[in-house]
Amino acid sequence: FFRGEYFAETNNPAKAKEYYALASRVGAQIDIIQEMLGIVYQKNENIDESIQTYLNALKLNPHSAEAYNNLGAAYSKKGMLEEAKKSYETALEINPRLMSVYSNIASIHYVKGEYEKAVQIYLKAASLDAREADYVGLAMSYMKLGLKDKAEEAVKLEMAYNPGSERAYYTYGNLLLELKKFPEAMEAYKKVLEMNPANDRVYNNIGVIY
Numbered sequence: 509f510f511r512g513e514y515f516a517e518t519n520n521p522a523k524a525k526e527y528y529a530l531a532s533r534v535g536a537q538i539d540i541i542q543e544m545l546g547i548v549y550q551k552n553e554n555i556d557e558s559i560q561t562y563l564n565a566l567k568l569n570p571h572s573a574e575a576y577n578n579l580g581a582a583y584s585k586k587g588m589l590e591e592a593k594k595s596y597e598t599a600l601e602i603n604p605r606l607m608s609v610y611s612n613i614a615s616i617h618y619v620k621g622e623y624e625k626a627v628q629i630y631l632k633a634a635s636l637d638a639r640e641a642d643y644v645g646l647a648m649s650y651m652k653l654g655l656k657d658k659a660e661e662a663v664k665l666e667m668a669y670n671p672g673s674e675r676a677y678y679t680y681g682n683l684l685l686e687l688k689k690f691p692e693a694m695e696a697y698k699k700v701l702e703m704n705p706a707n708d709r710v711y712n713n714i715g716v717i718y
Contacts, residue, residue: 558582573603580612589616607633611642623652639669644679659683674703690717
């Protein structure tokens with residue numbers, strides 16, 4: 509099993525599958541193995557295989573909120589948004605405090621241009637667990653609604669809770685760029701590049717400032 513985990517973490521799906529199969533023969537939980545395999549396939553963009561593997565896991569354990577959440581993410585990658593939403597909703601029925609599900613549902617509304625609904629779901633998550641809420645997603649939804657003050661409040665909360673969040677500083681830089689606060693935007697983008705010098709989107713935005 510642990511060798512399977514190693515190959516899963518090093519993005520080697522063939523080897524991971526081989527060792528997970530061996531683990532299942534000696535009594536390891538097959539549903540967990542199927543979930544782990546699904547994650548491996550998803551990381552390697554083998555989405556169809558990932559979906560089937562999550563479905564296999566759910567046949568074995570239909571009460572796994574994590575498997576439904578992962579299945580929803582795989583459906584979402586395929587553009588199957590309604591199927592994704594149903595999977596996420598089932599995950600919440602099983603475990604209403606699985607915080608990542610709220611962000612995933614909200615992101616579907618965001619993609620569909622339903623920004624008010626996205627905000628409602630992000631705020632619901634924040635009311636359940638302030639530290640684990642997705643304030644960047646909330647900020648981006650506020651930005652789409654033209655509520656820049658609320659967007660700034662939200663992204664600053666993310667930076668306070670997660671000071672190492674590249675995504676938070678990138679979103680903050682974008683907000684400052686929209687507000688034409690160019691020196692402040694530059695500082696935010698510099699922070700992103702300290703964390704990830706390979707972030708090409710930042711260089712494009714810095715080019716806009718100049």
